[in-house]
Amino acid sequence: MQFFDYIKKEIPFIVGVPALVWQVLFFVIPLFCIVGLAFTGKPFEYFAPFFDPVFGAVLVRSLIMALSNGLLCLSIAYPLTYFLAFKAGRLRIPGLFLLIVPFWTNFLLHIYAWFFVLEKNGFLNTLLLSAGIICEPLNLLNSWFSVMVMMVYYYMPFMILPLYAQFEKFDKRLFEASLDLGASWLQTIWYVLIPATMPGIISGFFLVFVPSFGEFAIPELMGGDKFLCVGSLVSYCVLSAETASYGAAFTILCSCVLIIASVTIYWLLSQAIKVRA
Amino acid sequence: MRSIQLKNITKSYQDDLILENLNLTIPEGKFFALLGPSGCGKTTILRLIAGFETVNSGSIYLGDEDITYKPINKRRVNTVFQNYALFPHMSVFDNVAYGLVVKGVAPEEINERVIKVLRAVHLEAHVYKHIKNLSGGQQQRVALARAIINEPEVLLLDEPLAALDIRLKEKVLIELIELQDKLKTTFIYVTHDPSEALTVADQMAIMNYDGTVEQIGTPKEIYEFPQSSFVAQFVGNTNIFGGTYQEKDGQSYIDIPYLGTFSLFIPRKKEWMVAGKSIVMSIRPEKFFIAKKEVDGFSNRLKGIVESIVYHGRSTQYNIRLENQQLVQVFEQNEEHFPQQVIDYDNELYLYWQKENVVVVER
Numbered sequence: 001m002q003f004f005d006y007i008k009k010e011i012p013f014i015v016g017v018p019a020l021v022w023q024v025l026f027f028v029i030p031l032f033c034i035v036g037l038a039f040t041g042k043p044f045e046y047f048a049p050f051f052d053p054v055f056g057a058v059l060v061r062s063l064i065m066a067l068s069n070g071l072l073c074l075s076i077a078y079p080l081t082y083f084l085a086f087k088a089g090r091l092r093i094p095g096l097f098l099l100i101v102p103f104w105t106n107f108l109l110h111i112y113a114w115f116f117v118l119e120k121n122g123f124l125n126t127l128l129l130s131a132g133i134i135c136e137p138l139n140l141l142n143s144w145f146s147v148m149v150m151m152v153y154y155y156m157p158f159m160i161l162p163l164y165a166q167f168e169k170f171d172k173r174l175f176e177a178s179l180d181l182g183a184s185w186l187q188t189i190w191y192v193l194i195p196a197t198m199p200g201i202i203s204g205f206f207l208v209f210v211p212s213f214g215e216f217a218i219p220e221l222m223g224g225d226k227f228l229c230v231g232s233l234v235s236y237c238v239l240s241a242e243t244a245s246y247g248a249a250f251t252i253l254c255s256c257v258l259i260i261a262s263v264t265i266y267w268l269l270s271q272a273i274k275v276r277a
Numbered sequence: 278m279r280s281i282q283l284k285n286i287t288k289s290y291q292d293d294l295i296l297e298n299l300n301l302t303i304p305e306g307k308f309f310a311l312l313g314p315s316g317c318g319k320t321t322i323l324r325l326i327a328g329f330e331t332v333n334s335g336s337i338y339l340g341d342e343d344i345t346y347k348p349i350n351k352r353r354v355n356t357v358f359q360n361y362a363l364f365p366h367m368s369v370f371d372n373v374a375y376g377l378v379v380k381g382v383a384p385e386e387i388n389e390r391v392i393k394v395l396r397a398v399h400l401e402a403h404v405y406k407h408i409k410n411l412s413g414g415q416q417q418r419v420a421l422a423r424a425i426i427n428e429p430e431v432l433l434l435d436e437p438l439a440a441l442d443i444r445l446k447e448k449v450l451i452e453l454i455e456l457q458d459k460l461k462t463t464f465i466y467v468t469h470d471p472s473e474a475l476t477v478a479d480q481m482a483i484m485n486y487d488g489t490v491e492q493i494g495t496p497k498e499i500y501e502f503p504q505s506s507f508v509a510q511f512v513g514n515t516n517i518f519g520g521t522y523q524e525k526d527g528q529s530y531i532d533i534p535y536l537g538t539f540s541l542f543i544p545r546k547k548e549w550m551v552a553g554k555s556i557v558m559s560i561r562p563e564k565f566f567i568a569k570k571e572v573d574g575f576s577n578r579l580k581g582i583v584e585s586i587v588y589h590g591r592s593t594q595y596n597i598r599l600e601n602q603q604l605v606q607v608f609e610q611n612e613e614h615f616p617q618q619v620i621d622y623d624n625e626l627y628l629y630w631q632k633e634n635v636v637v638v639e640r
Contacts, residue, residue, distance in 0.1 A: 171365075173360070174364060176329050176349070176358075176362065177362040177363075177364070178364075178379075179328075179348075179350045180354075181375050181376035181379065181423065182350045182376050183376075191375070192364060195366045195367075198366075
């Protein structure tokens with residue numbers, strides 16, 4: 001009996017064990033491997049990334065890309081979620097469904113679909129030409145534009161879903177209360193809706209910001225060779241034995257930058273809330 | 278402080294007609310209660326006045342100003358919501374200050390006015406607390422403070438005490454009355470609870486299931502002189518007897534099948550009071566006097582057998598079966614520890630009442 005009681009008490013732990021093993025095997029151990037790899041090179045070699053302007057430029061480019069992706073997704077997703085949650089009525093569920101459907105198709109298919117849209121005699125150029133807005137086809141591929149289009153397209157659901165969950169919880173009577181007290185519609189959004197949905201904004205932003213910093217495929221395929229981001233750089237380095245430790249050291253540097261950036265953004269956001277209150 | 282006038286209001290949701298050609302005047306500076314069963318449209322009236330809904334036809338006046346299509350945030354009307362609808366991410370202070378902040382009032386003035394209002398609702402000790410950390414009663418006060426800080430012409434209260442326990446409810450009701458006395462704002466209090474309405478109101482309106490106003494008057498008029506059997510039964514307990522109207526030598530009577538003929542007191546004769554007309558007589562349970570032996574001095578008398586006794590503390594309720602098998606309720610005050618007559622189950626009793634204490638309405 002005692003044995004069963006003991007088992008019963010430890011059930012939460014037992015249930016957690018597989019996940020724990022998984023995390024240790026595929027996250028903690030590789031992490032230590034990378035740290036180890038970074039320190040296997042020549043003495044002080046792991047400092048190199050700090051001084052190499054190429055690495056610095058890549059880092060800044062990725063940071064800008066991740067930040068603008070987060071902000072773009074937020075500014076598009078917020079009104080869209082507002083519409084879905086409060087105005088769409090019966091179209092709510094079909095609308096959400098449509099937003100998630102692209103996830104069910106292969107990622108590379110998305111990229112090639114966007115190639116067809118953005119290439120020189122692709123859909124968008126043809127459209128603009130026939131509308132008479134432009135006289136000659138634009139070079140849309142291999143640019144910030146094509147990268148950001150794909151990034152925003154791909155990461156949008158990660159912003160919408162947490163936002164939507166927060167909007168669902170929002171008590172619509174608060175709109176009435178706010179208007180009743182004399183606030184305008186904009187004041188209501190600013191003072192009531194945005195603060196109340198802040199948890200959704202924060203989690204959505206980080207769900208987009210953090211992975212897009214290390215995004216490999218999109219800048220690689222949509223940005224061409226001129227658009228080097230941290231993901232590509234790390235993979236180049238690590239794939240060759242001579243530069244593997246560079247790559248490892250750079251990875252650690254990137255993680256540090258990401259953590260510092262995230263904490264700063266989080267601090268700024270929470271500060272913004274406090275100031276307003 | 279201004280009056281509210283609803284003129285020929287019609288309101289429907291999709292195919293559901295809630296209010297039809299409703300006319301209602303709510304006098305200025307009064308505590309006005311709107312009483313009715315759930316789903317009768319009383320909350321819809323409130324929402325129309327606040328501007329959350331728009332009428333299908335008809336018009337709404339605040340004083341002599343037509344506010345039928347005025348935007349919500351421009352109306353000098355504020356609402357205390359049923360579930361308070363407080364801003365959950367704000368402190369007590371911020372919730373109360375909200376109305377002033379959005380109007381751009383100077384910070385020092387906001388500070389001063391918020392503290393003053395919070396003092397009026399006895400919340401000065403909780404100024405910087407978070408909404409989540411307040412009890413239901415305290416949240417209710419925040420909702421009240423938030424609504425009165427804008428100094429509205431009319432304050433709308435939508436079942437504001439529904440979530441409070443009975444003790445607290447009684448206390449807050451008295452405080453509401455005092456507050457209204459002090460502010461002189463027109464209060465419109467929507468409730469389905471007759472005792473709340475009777476307690477707070479200077480004037481009250483009773484609404485029927487179909488969204489029509491049955492009667493408007495002071496609580497005393499409503500309780501003692503209901504004009505329909507619906508009002509009589511909805512407001513307080515009563516015993517209803519169906520019969521026919523009779524007249525003899527200028528005296529009115531009601532003829533109740535299997536019970537007999539009883540005299541009525543008719544101060545002002547109405548046109549429907551003609552011999553043979555079906556009428557309903559309502560007698561409140563406390564208007565009966567019960568005795569085991571015959572006594573003098575009452576105009577009417579019935580006989581019955583005690584079927585059950587419910588002890589309420591302050592009073593005792595006797596359920597008495599009459600000769601026509603109808604069950605009537607009688608309340609007796611428990612005035613003495615050792616009453617002279619002890620009434621028990623199955624006792625045969627006389628029920629006496631004065632003809633002045635009953636109300637007769639058209640069936």
